[in-house]
Amino acid sequence: MKKDYTRPLDIKHGRVDMGHGAGGKAAAQLIEELFLAAFDNPYLRQGDDGARLPLPSFPAGEGRLVMATDGHVVSPLFFPGGDVGCLSVHGTVNDVAMSGATPLWLSASFILEEGFPLIELQRIVRSMAAAARAAGVPIVTGDTKVVEKGKGDGVFISTTGVGVVPPGVDIAGCNARAGDVLLLSGPIGDHGVAVLSQRESLAFETTIESDTAALHTLVAAMLHAAPGAVRVLRDPTRGGLATTLNEIAKQSGVGMLLQEAAIPVRPQVDAACELLGLDPLYVANEGKLVAVCAPEAADAVLAAMRAHPLGAEAARIGEVTTDPHHFVQMATRFGGRRVVDWLSGEQLPRIC
Amino acid sequence: MKKDYTRPLDIKHGRVDMGHGAGGKAAAQLIEELFLAAFDNPYLRQGDDGARLPLPSFPAGEGRLVMATDGHVVSPLFFPGGDVGCLSVHGTVNDVAMSGATPLWLSASFILEEGFPLIELQRIVRSMAAAARAAGVPIVTGDTKVVEKGKGDGVFISTTGVGVVPPGVDIAGCNARAGDVLLLSGPIGDHGVAVLSQRESLAFETTIESDTAALHTLVAAMLHAAPGAVRVLRDPTRGGLATTLNEIAKQSGVGMLLQEAAIPVRPQVDAACELLGLDPLYVANEGKLVAVCAPEAADAVLAAMRAHPLGAEAARIGEVTTDPHHFVQMATRFGGRRVVDWLSGEQLPRIC
Ligand SMILES: Nc1ncnc2c1ncn2[C@@H]1O[C@H](COP(=O)(O)OP(=O)(O)OP(=O)(O)O)[C@@H](O)[C@H]1O
Ligand SMILES: Nc1ncnc2c1ncn2[C@@H]1O[C@H](COP(=O)(O)OP(=O)(O)OP(=O)(O)O)[C@@H](O)[C@H]1O
Ligand SMILES: [Mg+2]
Ligand SMILES: [Mg+2]
Numbered sequence: 001m002k003k004d005y006t007r008p009l010d011i012k013h014g015r016v017d018m019g020h021g022a023g024g025k026a027a028a029q030l031i032e033e034l035f036l037a038a039f040d041n042p043y044l045r046q047g048d049d050g051a052r053l054p055l056p057s058f059p060a061g062e063g064r065l066v067m068a069t070d071g072h073v074v075s076p077l078f079f080p081g082g083d084v085g086c087l088s089v090h091g092t093v094n095d096v097a098m099s100g101a102t103p104l105w106l107s108a109s110f111i112l113e114e115g116f117p118l119i120e121l122q123r124i125v126r127s128m129a130a131a132a133r134a135a136g137v138p139i140v141t142g143d144t145k146v147v148e149k150g151k152g153d154g155v156f157i158s159t160t161g162v163g164v165v166p167p168g169v170d171i172a173g174c175n176a177r178a179g180d181v182l183l184l185s186g187p188i189g190d191h192g193v194a195v196l197s198q199r200e201s202l203a204f205e206t207t208i209e210s211d212t213a214a215l216h217t218l219v220a221a222m223l224h225a226a227p228g229a230v231r232v233l234r235d236p237t238r239g240g241l242a243t244t245l246n247e248i249a250k251q252s253g254v255g256m257l258l259q260e261a262a263i264p265v266r267p268q269v270d271a272a273c274e275l276l277g278l279d280p281l282y283v284a285n286e287g288k289l290v291a292v293c294a295p296e297a298a299d300a301v302l303a304a305m306r307a308h309p310l311g312a313e314a315a316r317i318g319e320v321t322t323d324p325h326h327f328v329q330m331a332t333r334f335g336g337r338r339v340v341d342w343l344s345g346e347q348l349p350r351i352c
Numbered sequence: 353m354k355k356d357y358t359r360p361l362d363i364k365h366g367r368v369d370m371g372h373g374a375g376g377k378a379a380a381q382l383i384e385e386l387f388l389a390a391f392d393n394p395y396l397r398q399g400d401d402g403a404r405l406p407l408p409s410f411p412a413g414e415g416r417l418v419m420a421t422d423g424h425v426v427s428p429l430f431f432p433g434g435d436v437g438c439l440s441v442h443g444t445v446n447d448v449a450m451s452g453a454t455p456l457w458l459s460a461s462f463i464l465e466e467g468f469p470l471i472e473l474q475r476i477v478r479s480m481a482a483a484a485r486a487a488g489v490p491i492v493t494g495d496t497k498v499v500e501k502g503k504g505d506g507v508f509i510s511t512t513g514v515g516v517v518p519p520g521v522d523i524a525g526c527n528a529r530a531g532d533v534l535l536l537s538g539p540i541g542d543h544g545v546a547v548l549s550q551r552e553s554l555a556f557e558t559t560i561e562s563d564t565a566a567l568h569t570l571v572a573a574m575l576h577a578a579p580g581a582v583r584v585l586r587d588p589t590r591g592g593l594a595t596t597l598n599e600i601a602k603q604s605g606v607g608m609l610l611q612e613a614a615i616p617v618r619p620q621v622d623a624a625c626e627l628l629g630l631d632p633l634y635v636a637n638e639g640k641l642v643a644v645c646a647p648e649a650a651d652a653v654l655a656a657m658r659a660h661p662l663g664a665e666a667a668r669i670g671e672v673t674t675d676p677h678h679f680v681q682m683a684t685r686f687g688g689r690r691v692v693d694w695l696s697g698e699q700l701p702r703i704c
């Protein structure tokens with residue numbers, strides 16, 4: 001069972017390990033006890049995918065910006081369905097969109113390893129440019145650093161996105177209430193399995209492609225379908241759906257009850273996870289979102305999702321409950337019930 | 353003599369080399385022919401330290417944001433006068449301020465190497481937090497990735513800053529005109545020499561400290577002293593003062609004439625450069641700015657600089673000229689005249 005406390009980080013003797021980058025419990029602890037402890041401010045304390053920021057001298061509810069950042073260190077750099085370039089656009093556009101904001105601009109900071117072939121760099125940069133153009137979010141400023149061979153790994157790309165929140169929109173991780181409905185935009189696990197199969201040179205019968213995609217137009221369609229009904233949005237990236245739902249449950253002080261049978265997973269992904277010893281609930285996605293919705297509007301939002309190409313396989317997967325322990329529980333296919341905890345250690349390193 | 357063309361980048365067979373990260377001619381070529389060619393958009397084409405961005409639905413001249421980003425890969429991570437943490441705050445605050453904008457918020461993306469001691473990470477993060485607090489620019493969102501031992505180098509930090517341009521302010525690299533005055537906020541070369549001496553374990557008679565500092569309050573004082581008079585601002589980081597002035601000359605389509613005797617260099621820095629075979633004109637600074645100013649207001653701006661702690665040793669170093677070749681020339685101490693070209697190859701790797 002999930003404990004609400006953990007041993008504090010041993011900063012004096014400890015060292016960074018791969019789990020600190022996996023997006024699960026160890027990462028959350030490092031961020032809380034080392035980064036947030038030092039940077040402490042109300043924007044960061046919101047704990048959402050992007051920070052919501054009031055521009056000075058605006059009436060309340062207007063002039064609200066969102067800022068989000070992600071570093072991308074995926075290995076290998078090219079994988080079925082994408083590469084580090086388009087991923088670095090999609091990941092950050094999505095974190096801006098998860099506040100209900102319209103993404104406007106991106107910055108890109110490149111850390112290149114000496115000796116990296118320019119032709120591969122160009123392929124990555126062109127993929128990035130195409131993704132930015134398709135999303136309508138230009139890369140407006142950048143930076144280029146080079147480190148010696150053996151001090152980097154090809155290409156690392158950190159992108160930052162800025163967007164504006166339309167008036168009337170209030171979406172945040174702390175807004176879920178008991179009775180709300182959980183919606184998922186499509187099948188889970190594709191991205192993680194695609195990267196891992198490439199890394200391990202696994203040949204499955206059919207190639208599993210990453211779901212990497214920009215979700216802001218899907219979000220716009222959802223908000224338009226039922227204004228005010230969407231309370232929380234989040235993209236289940238590192239740590240997967242399980243960790244994302246635990247984050248929201250903690251932020252909102254609620255529980256959740258999932259219906260295992262309702263959670264879409266492609267059969268090939270299921271089979272690959274079986275083979276690799278993974279649980280799709282903990283595998284990263286890069287083109288999916290989970291929404292917490294007012295119950296009366298859930299059908300309208302779900303219909304809007306299904307009408308969008310990136311939400312064609314959207315599903316209602318459970319509901320928000322009252323639970324002082326903030327557990328995410330799951331009604332299993334076999335009629336049982338179990339707690340779905342946060343990702344604890346490291347599952348798939350360098351997945352994004 | 354400086355040529356206006358170079359051989360195009362050999363993308364097909366070429367590889368990333370350390371010069372591509374040095375901020376000089378090779379870096380400018382990589383950015384132009386590989387990155388800008390792909391990302392092409394009017395914001396990026398401005399070619400300034402930060403992008404100036406119009407928020408939708410604002411009257412012209414209002415609601416203008418600035419966004420700037422820099423990756424920080426300095427080696428070693430700690431050096432006299434600073435560390436990668438405070439540097440990553442100052443560098444990005446300064447690039448926002450160089451558009452005359454008031455910096456408001458920062459994001460921070462960390463790429464950590466497995467095995468890095470948490471106690472050193474905490475020292476860096478605390479230094480960063482202190483710098484952000486002192487500057488009044490909070491770190492509002494972040495990201496944490498970990499790469500395997502040998503795939504990174506301790507800590508890389510990419511920061512992005514967002515600010516707003518006050519109404520009436522129009523500062524850009526293309527605004528310099530013949531007859532304008534060149535002002536420099538203080539002695540050059542401190543940062544580069546501080547990092548290099550630490551790296552090479554050189555013991556000079558006196559420790560040379562990095563000048564790393566946030567310059568936005570200095571900028572505010574300058575703009576206040578003579579509204580409309582400051583046309584261009586730039587921080588001479590990688591590539592040093594020489595490269596920065598060449599960038600501005602190119603953007604504005606002008607020439608420049610420097611007075612060697614007027615350019616402040618600390619005697620210890622001069623001596624260290626002599627020893628290390630460096631020219632202070634090409635050595636990175638992290639707490640200095642160069643300003644191009646309307647001639648009638650130059651005295652007022654200079655006085656405002658000297659009244660600010662970060663501009664106490666500010667000096668008038670030359671003027672803008674008409675020159676179809678866009679040369680930066682220098683009247684030497686000995687009465688001669690020479691062309692001061694861009695930094696060409698790599699001088700000091702991983703200086704910031
Ligand atoms: N990889 C990139 N993609 C797109 N634009 C880039 C890239 N790298 C740099 N730029 C752009 O090139 C210009 C020069 O960047 P540069 O990093 O040299 O400036 P700076 O940040 O002021 O200097 P420094 O990084 O030394 O502090 C800026 O307009 C920047 O936005
Ligand atoms: N080094 C850091 N310093 C400050 N805040 C951080 C840092 N790393 C992460 N955060 C904050 O922690 C929260 C969770 O970040 P996280 O990166 O897990 O979210 P995400 O970007 O949505 O997920 P992913 O990175 O897997 O796409 C965010 O509010 C983020 O701003
Ligand atoms: Mg996210
Ligand atoms: Mg993210």
Ligand SMILES: [Mg+2]
Nearest residue numbers: 142143421422
């Ligand atoms: Mg830069």
Ligand SMILES: [Mg+2]
Nearest residue numbers: 401447587589
């Ligand atoms: Mg600059």
Ligand SMILES: [Mg+2]
Nearest residue numbers: 422443447589
């Ligand atoms: Mg800079």
Ligand SMILES: [Mg+2]
Nearest residue numbers: 069070494495
């Ligand atoms: Mg992140």
